[in-house]
Amino acid sequence: xxxxxxxGLEFYRHVLELRGYRQQILSADxxxxxxxxxxxxxxxxxxxxxxVAPGEASPERPRSSELAWLVDDVRDLSPAGxxxxxxxxxxxxxxxxxxxTLDGNSVDLNQNKVAAAENAVQYEAAASFVxxxxxxxxIAINGSASQQSNGGS
Amino acid sequence: MSLATALxxxxxxxxxxxxxxxxxxxxxxxxxxIVTSSGTAYRAREVVFRAVSEGxxxxxxxxxxxxxxxxxxxxxxxxxxxxxxxxxxxxADDNGYVTMPNVNPVEEMVNMISAQQDYQANxxxxxxxxxxxxxxxxx
Numbered sequence: 001x002x003x004x005x006x007x008g009l010e011f012y013r014h015v016l017e018l019r020g021y022r023q024q025i026l027s028a029d030x031x032x033x034x035x036x037x038x039x040x041x042x043x044x045x046x047x048x049x050x051x052v053a054p055g056e057a058s059p060e061r062p063r064s065s066e067l068a069w070l071v072d073d074v075r076d077l078s079p080a081g082x083x084x085x086x087x088x089x090x091x092x093x094x095x096x097x098x099x100x101t102l103d104g105n106s107v108d109l110n111q112n113k114v115a116a117a118e119n120a121v122q123y124e125a126a127a128s129f130v131x132x133x134x135x136x137x138x139i140a141i142n143g144s145a146s147q148q149s150n151g152g153s
Numbered sequence: 154m155s156l157a158t159a160l161x162x163x164x165x166x167x168x169x170x171x172x173x174x175x176x177x178x179x180x181x182x183x184x185x186x187i188v189t190s191s192g193t194a195y196r197a198r199e200v201v202f203r204a205v206s207e208g209x210x211x212x213x214x215x216x217x218x219x220x221x222x223x224x225x226x227x228x229x230x231x232x233x234x235x236x237x238x239x240x241x242x243x244x245a246d247d248n249g250y251v252t253m254p255n256v257n258p259v260e261e262m263v264n265m266i267s268a269q270q271d272y273q274a275n276x277x278x279x280x281x282x283x284x285x286x287x288x289x290x291x292x
Contacts, residue, residue: 023282024158024159026278027160027275027282028162028204028220030163030166030278031163031166031221033271034170034173034268034271112274113274120281120284120285124285131291131292134292
């Protein structure tokens with residue numbers, strides 16, 4: 001049986017990345033709550049996840065045999081910079097149904113605050129899933145959880 | 154890294170709202186300044202916000218999603234200056250009227266409350282992004 005050591009982690013990497021990106025977008029909405037003509041935007045999370053992890057909609061799906069970091073060029077390992085993750089532009093959409101003020105601004109402050117809080121909870125959830133997965137792998141490597149805690153103390 | 158960018162965006166929002174608050178403070182402080190360095194009555198200042206994206210130009214929702222906010226300009230209010238009848242003042246014109254600033258205290262107070270709320274919202278967004286970044290370090 002061959003199982004890659006990062007089983008499931010790759011999926012949560014995408015989730016954390018997208019949740020972080022959505023947090024950034026909601027922050028931009030809140031920062032521009034008084035900017036004339038600014039139209040509120042949001043990230044369609046489900047669509048974006050489908051775009052960056054096609055076919056990987058569930059973490060249980062068996063991984064393909066080739067590993068992601070078998071790259072030809074070390075530069076491919078560097079992060080994509082601070083810009084938007086590639087291929088996500090289509091998933092960023094204008095918020096619809098929010099009241100537009102006289103100066104053309106469509107940011108609903110309360111709605112955005114709620115969305116940011118909800119997004120933060122989802123981010124925390126994904127982060128704790130990663131922690132659990134790593135703990136599971138550690139148990140598998142060390143043989144037992146107690147052994148791990150003994151080793152740590 | 155998107156969380157670091159989120160922190161920067163919230164920071165730009167707080168800076169812009171602080172500038173708006175200082176404009177309000179300036180207007181309220183000068184509500185009765187009938188002479189300024191230019192020799193005329195004080196005119197109310199208003200800040201103009203502008204969304205700025207990292208890439209520079211603004212096209213479509215994806216670019217706006219990256220945007221912070223910046224004070225593009227501080228303009229003087231176009232409201233007509235008030236006049237009050239005070240013949241004894243040394244600044245009165247031939248008819249006995251003194252030109253007063255066009256500051257509307259009610260408008261300024263509303264503006265101040267709005268700026269305060271927006272500042273708080275930015276601060277909350279900043280704290281959420283910060284706690285998420287710390288949570289990521291704890292993995």
